[in-house]
Amino acid sequence: xxxxxWVGVVALSAGCATAHKGAPPASPAGAAPDAPESQxxxxxxxxxxGSEGKKSEQSAPGGFxxxxxxxxxxxxxxxxxxxxxxxGALSTAKDCEVARKALESMKxxxxxxxxxxxxxxxxxxxxxxxxxxxxxxEDLKRGCGS
Amino acid sequence: MGRLACLLTxxxxxxxxxxxxxxxxxxxxxxxxxxxxxxxxxAFLSRARSAHHIADQHEEAGRLEQAVDPLQRLVDGPVxxxxxxxxxxxxxxxxxxxxxxxxxxxxxxxxxxxxxxxVERGLQLAKETTYFRGHLFEIRGLVEERxxxxxxxxxxxxxxxxxxxxxxxxxEKSMAIQAEVIEKATAPGAGR
Numbered sequence: 001x002x003x004x005x006w007v008g009v010v011a012l013s014a015g016c017a018t019a020h021k022g023a024p025p026a027s028p029a030g031a032a033p034d035a036p037e038s039q040x041x042x043x044x045x046x047x048x049x050g051s052e053g054k055k056s057e058q059s060a061p062g063g064f065x066x067x068x069x070x071x072x073x074x075x076x077x078x079x080x081x082x083x084x085x086x087x088g089a090l091s092t093a094k095d096c097e098v099a100r101k102a103l104e105s106m107k108x109x110x111x112x113x114x115x116x117x118x119x120x121x122x123x124x125x126x127x128x129x130x131x132x133x134x135x136x137x138e139d140l141k142r143g144c145g146s
Numbered sequence: 147m148g149r150l151a152c153l154l155t156x157x158x159x160x161x162x163x164x165x166x167x168x169x170x171x172x173x174x175x176x177x178x179x180x181x182x183x184x185x186x187x188x189a190f191l192s193r194a195r196s197a198h199h200i201a202d203q204h205e206e207a208g209r210l211e212q213a214v215d216p217l218q219r220l221v222d223g224p225v226x227x228x229x230x231x232x233x234x235x236x237x238x239x240x241x242x243x244x245x246x247x248x249x250x251x252x253x254x255x256x257x258x259x260x261x262x263x264x265v266e267r268g269l270q271l272a273k274e275t276t277y278f279r280g281h282l283f284e285i286r287g288l289v290e291e292r293x294x295x296x297x298x299x300x301x302x303x304x305x306x307x308x309x310x311x312x313x314x315x316x317x318e319k320s321m322a323i324q325a326e327v328i329e330k331a332t333a334p335g336a337g338r
Contacts, residue, residue: 099331102277102324105284109317109324112287116294116314125314132321136328143332 096144103140106133186226187234194220194240201247210251217248221267230271242272246285253289256296261289275330280323287316 069075110133114126121127197216204213221244227233230241245268253261265286272279290313297306 095331098277099328102280102327102331105277105281106321106324106328109284109287109320112291112317113314113321116291116310116317125318129318129321132325136325139328139332143334 096140099140099144103133103136106136184226184234187236190226190237191240193223194244197244198247201251205251210255214248214251214255217244217251220244221248221264238271239276239278242268242278242282245271246278246282249282249285249289253285253292258289258293258296262286265289275323275326277324277327280320280327283316283320283323287313287320290316 069078110126110129113129114121117123117125197220200216201213204210221241225233225237225241227237230238233241245264249261249264249268252258252264265282268282269279272282290309294306294309294313297303297309
């Protein structure tokens with residue numbers, strides 16, 4: 001039953017299996033290898049041994065090897081955590097992309113203001129625009145690292 | 147590559163609502179990750195992408211009039227939900243961005259009145275403080291600047307001064323909006 005549930009979770013994140021392929025080793029040679037997840041769930045290594053391809057996939061150098069999952073609830077909770085982290089990362093990336101575009105827009109407007117207001121800069125509109133771009137650049141550096 | 151496959155798979159799961167358990171009701175046009183999953187919406191976005199791609203090719207070749215066509219058809223064509231004003235945010239943003247581009251193209255063609263009308267139409271769709279609203283004000287500034295220069299070339303100095311003043315005001319308004327957009331996007335906890 002648990003095994004079938006795990007298959008469901010794996011099917012949901014089908015691409016994750018390939019993440020194990022070619023990943024850098026997580027543990028030094030000689031260290032106890034991480035148990036393949038399916039073994040941890042089924043408790044029946046022989047059943048898993050029948051699928052040589054799957055076994056080699058999971059016992060390949062596993063930079064992303066996970067500790068065994070004891071139950072479907074735990075598997076779901078772990079998947080939920082990963083999904084939440086991914087969602088947060090995507091949201092951050094989107095925010096920073098928007099912020100960068102907004103800064104480019106500000107720079108174009110600053111150039112327009114400085115050009116239109118002339119070298120004497122009445123009302124210091126150009127100077128204020130420059131200061132505004134500098135402040136926004138600092139915000140972007142602080143929030144997005146660039 | 148493998149990690150990428152994993153990320154994409156999880157992303158697809160998120161979009162489909164498989165992880166978040168979102169409903170399949172009509173109201174769920176946007177998935178948990180804020181990305182559209184409605185096929186009608188996807189079709190519109192695909193159409194928009196094609197229109198901009200065609201416009202890119204014409205614009206790169208200097209054929210500005212032809213670049214206008216696909217974009218004009220997009221903004222005058224059907225939108226998901228039938229009414230752009232009440233369409234999902236993604237649709238309004240695409241429309242606003244397209245109208246900004248149209249305004250710039252028409253302005254380069256010397257059609258300043260039509261350009262300013264496109265900006266106004268875009269602002270009706272982008273009422274929140276977003277990059278798109280700021281960009282529309284930026285384009286308004288650009289159009290007014292071109293108008294000022296053309297009026298000055300015709301010797302209409304007073305009208306040119308008025309257009310120049312409007313250009314400055316629009317550019318400053320744009321900067322204020324974009325500064326707020328950046329502040330919100332980079333505030334601690336925003337999207338984090």
